[in-house]
Amino acid sequence: MNAVELIRAKRDGAALADDEVDWFIRSYTDGAVPDDQAAALLMAIYFRGMTAGELARWTAAMIASGSRLDLSTVARPTVDKHSTGGVGDKVSLVLAPLVAACGAAVPQLSGRGLGHTGGTLDKLESIPGWRAALSPEEMLRVLGDVGAVICAAGPGLAPADAKLYALRDVTATVESIPLIASSIMAKKIAEGTRALVLDVKVGSGAFMTEIGPARELAGTMVALGTAHGVRTAAVLTDMSTPLGRCTGNALEVDEAEQALGGGGPADLVAITLALAREMLVLAGMSGAPDPADALADGRAMDRWRALVTAQGGDPDAPRAEARHTEVVRARASGFLRRLDARGVGVASWRLGAGRARQGDQVSAAAGVVCLAKPGAPVAAGQPILELHTDDPHRFGPALEALRGAIETGAQPAPERPLILGRVAPDPDPDPAPAPDPAPAPGEMASRWPTYGPMGRQNAGGGRD
Numbered sequence: 001m002n003a004v005e006l007i008r009a010k011r012d013g014a015a016l017a018d019d020e021v022d023w024f025i026r027s028y029t030d031g032a033v034p035d036d037q038a039a040a041l042l043m044a045i046y047f048r049g050m051t052a053g054e055l056a057r058w059t060a061a062m063i064a065s066g067s068r069l070d071l072s073t074v075a076r077p078t079v080d081k082h083s084t085g086g087v088g089d090k091v092s093l094v095l096a097p098l099v100a101a102c103g104a105a106v107p108q109l110s111g112r113g114l115g116h117t118g119g120t121l122d123k124l125e126s127i128p129g130w131r132a133a134l135s136p137e138e139m140l141r142v143l144g145d146v147g148a149v150i151c152a153a154g155p156g157l158a159p160a161d162a163k164l165y166a167l168r169d170v171t172a173t174v175e176s177i178p179l180i181a182s183s184i185m186a187k188k189i190a191e192g193t194r195a196l197v198l199d200v201k202v203g204s205g206a207f208m209t210e211i212g213p214a215r216e217l218a219g220t221m222v223a224l225g226t227a228h229g230v231r232t233a234a235v236l237t238d239m240s241t242p243l244g245r246c247t248g249n250a251l252e253v254d255e256a257e258q259a260l261g262g263g264g265p266a267d268l269v270a271i272t273l274a275l276a277r278e279m280l281v282l283a284g285m286s287g288a289p290d291p292a293d294a295l296a297d298g299r300a301m302d303r304w305r306a307l308v309t310a311q312g313g314d315p316d317a318p319r320a321e322a323r324h325t326e327v328v329r330a331r332a333s334g335f336l337r338r339l340d341a342r343g344v345g346v347a348s349w350r351l352g353a354g355r356a357r358q359g360d361q362v363s364a365a366a367g368v369v370c371l372a373k374p375g376a377p378v379a380a381g382q383p384i385l386e387l388h389t390d391d392p393h394r395f396g397p398a399l400e401a402l403r404g405a406i407e408t409g410a411q412p413a414p415e416r417p418l419i420l421g422r423v424a425p426d427p428d429p430d431p432a433p434a435p436d437p438a439p440a441p442g443e444m445a446s447r448w449p450t451y452g453p454m455g456r457q458n459a460g461g462g463r464d
Contacts, residue, residue, distance in 0.1 A: 205341025248367015
């Protein structure tokens with residue numbers, strides 16, 4: 001095969017045949033296709049989109065580029081959750097032990113934060129001794145003993161995605177629904193879980209800022225999971241305001257433990273319980289105990305402590321605390337109408353909680369505490385945010401990120417629901433068309449819908 005011919009075919013609007021997709025993914029992963037040609041094909045996909053048939057094959061080829069985890073020895077029903085990323089999104093820390101406490105097994109392969117969205121592994125690494133890197137044998141042991149494991153994906157899992165993700169990041173081809181969907185789902189399907197709930201964040205602090213593209217992405221991922229035998233559903237949740245009251249690694253762990261102990265912010269608990277119930281239904285455990293009871297009676301906290309300990313952490317060790325703090329005050333009295341999630345997320349990143357590029361170090365102690373949330377009455381001069389950092393020189397850039405992020409008014413803004421929608425497989429889908437013969441180069445595959453780019457959306461493959 002010839003990479004130039006594939007680039008030309010996709011540039012001109014053709015659907016790539018199965019063997020062409022297989023050849024490209026294999027050849028690029030092995031280094032036979034250079035970055036410049038791969039970047040050209042990604043850009044053609046960005047503008048031309050992919051048919052559902054192409055996307056299914058692209059995802060399957062990325063899965064086949066590496067190994068698949070075998071969870072057949074796990075006695076419990078397996079179910080996982082993936083979030084597309086947000087600000088203050090520590091749901092996984094509460095959700096994995098909570099669902100385990102209700103009888104399912106949660107094999108969660110997570111990632112690190114990039115930019116204004118935090119990463120689950122960064123948060124957990126603020127616990128002294130906790131390890132993200134586990135061998136497959138260690139992962140299965142923790143999953144069997146505890147019922148949940150949260151760890152990094154090994155290099156053998158969908159290695160094609162790792163190369164393509166890095167290339168998309170530097171070629172302005174991140175904002176493409178088929179490329180985002182295949183990136184997320186290739187890893188989750190290779191993980192071996194039987195069921196998957198997707199938390200697709202929508203709002204200023206999310207990669208998907210508008211409900212329409214977010215719903216399209218959710219539907220695309222649900223279809224991919226279902227086609228690969230993974231029971232999949234998506235919940236669209238609000239990310240216009242930070243979730244909970246804390247952003248930053250150690251701060252979010254502390255807040256997650258409050259929720260696990262039966263307290264915690266109401267919005268964090270509400271979204272966690274909604275996702276937990278969805279996971280249990282998909283796992284075939286609709287008769288399982290109510291997750292709210294597992295938070296209230298301490299079972300979820302017991303699983304959390306067991307999970308941390310099993311991965312080398314000390315759940316009782318003191319957490320890092322920032323050496324410097326500064327408050328941001330309300331400029332006028334009234335009601336807090338808006339607290340922009342993106343502004344708070346960028347401020348937290350600039351304080352040291354996040355990274356600008358893969359490999360950067362993060363601070364365990366840095367972050368932002370929201371002392372008031374939208375809807376609350378505030379007085380002029382009242383502290384609204386508390387900024388935490390180890391380097392006082394970071395306050396200036398963080399405050400700049402918050403310019404315009406706080407809005408007060410005489411009346412509270414209309415309340416925005418936390419759950420914006422749900423996407424599930426068609427309960428009675430039409431039979432899928434036969435995959436063969438695949439469309440030849442130059443032939444449009446009109447029998448499939450086409451997934452295209454998201455225009456100017458600030459979208460990406462969240463890492464959770």
